[in-house]
Amino acid sequence: MSNNKIVGPDTSGMPYFTLTANLTPQELASASTALLDAVNSRPKLTQAYRMEVKFLQNSAEFRICLDTVVWYDCYLRVDPDLNKVVEMARKYISTTRREIPPDEDGPFVIDYQEIEKEKAYIRCTRPHNIKNPESKCKYDHPTLICNGNVITRDGRETTCNYYFPSKLTVQELSTKEFVILLRREPIRELLMLPLPIKNKDNFNHFDNETLVKNSDFWSDLLKQQQSLTFYSIALNYGRWETQQSHDKYAQACHAHVHLYFNRETWESLKNIVKSREIIAKMNARKYPGPNYLLKDCMELEQQRLQSAEHQNMLNINNSLVNTINNNFNSLINTINNNNNTLVNAIEKLSKKLDV
Known part of the structure; x- marks a missing residue:
């Protein structure tokens, strides 16, 4: 790995661990491992x-990017x-809000409850006669379902059972090792997942x-980055990984990498896709998703900072009152x-005059 060192919250005063690495699979895997180890060294941060x-x-x-509320509790x-x-x-919140342009905060608010009601993307578990098209619901x-074994947080062994929605799969962009999916939400973003x-x-x-932590993943990702030109x-x-899981004890979901595009690269991506249905969906996904840094700022402000600022103002007022009284x-x-x-001086002077 390069000689760059990890810069953590203790040094930067921000809810981040940062590191720069060269564009080789081995260095990228090593950098990932080092950063994950830094987070895992403080179990509270892994929430x-x-x-x-x-x-x-x-x-x-x-x-x-740490959960800002956890960062506040652990470091501040x-x-x-x-x-x-x-x-x-307050400096972190003000700086973050100032540095993020309005165009990087998408106009849509994701409601996962509404998304899950969309039957077209939910797996059917009932048997059907595949020879009779009318029998389909x-x-x-x-056709792609992960049957790998996973361990839950309470120690049970279960099956991953992650399924790849067929109407969101982008065949032209997928490889022998990874599947590329559109997001269910109308967001200018792709998902890259290991193929079962x-x-x-x-x-x-x-x-x-x-x-x-797998260098083979980074090797494939770098090839995809050159081909698809996502910037991040x-x-x-x-x-945050398991928030959509129906099992509250889920330890970790099937790996999924979010690929981010700007407007120009998203448009050029459509030239590779042949499916009219997928292109129509891509046309509907022309805006970025909600900016999570801004969301993190709001949560920090509402759950910790507002009450702390109120208490600090009371302390300042009490200090001011005490200072005034003193x-x-x-x-x-x-x-x-x-x-x-x-x-006393007058009394002494009066005595002298009497004499």
Whole structure:
């Protein structure tokens, strides 16, 4: 790996771990491993975080984005200086909001409950007579399903059972090792997932953590990046990875990598696709999704910072009142002392005059 060192929240004062690596599969895998180890060294941080990788001409910029509420609890709240804590949190929010252009925050709010009601993307579990087209229902009938074994958080062994919605699969962009999917939501983004392969170990099942530690994955991803020209990727972990899972004890979902495109590269991508149905869906997905950094700022502000700022203001007001009272008492004492001194001086002068 390159000589660059990980910069963490202790150094930057931000809810990030950052690292730059050269564009080789081995270095990218090593950088991923080092960053995940940094997060795992503090178990509280593993509740929810996101790995983002931005591709430059000769390098890749890694950034682990922590849950901002967890960052506040682990790194800021322990500081007894509440004024300093509030200042750091507010600075992060203000800086982030200022640096993100409005065009990078999509106009749609994702409602996963509504998305899941779309029958066309939900797997049908009932048997059908494939020779009779009329017997098919409105649900999806995928041919790709991961049967790899996974372990849940409570120690049970179960089957991954992740299915690839057939109407979202982009065949022209998929490879022998990975499947490319459109997002269910109307977002300008693709998903890259390991293809279930029966004769490979555990059906070629990966979760996000094991995937990014694998240099073969990075080798395939770099080839796809050259071909599809996405500028950045992201992978979610912890609660953010399993938020759509129906099993609250899910340990980790089937690995899925988010591929991000700008407007120009998204349009050029359509030239590779032949399916009219997929192109129609791509035309509907012309805007980016909600900016998660802005969402993180809102959660930090609502769940921690507003109450902290209120408490800090009360502390400042109390301090100001105490200062005013102390100054007033000091002034009264000074006046009394000066008055006593004046009275004593007058009495001494009066005695001299009497003599």
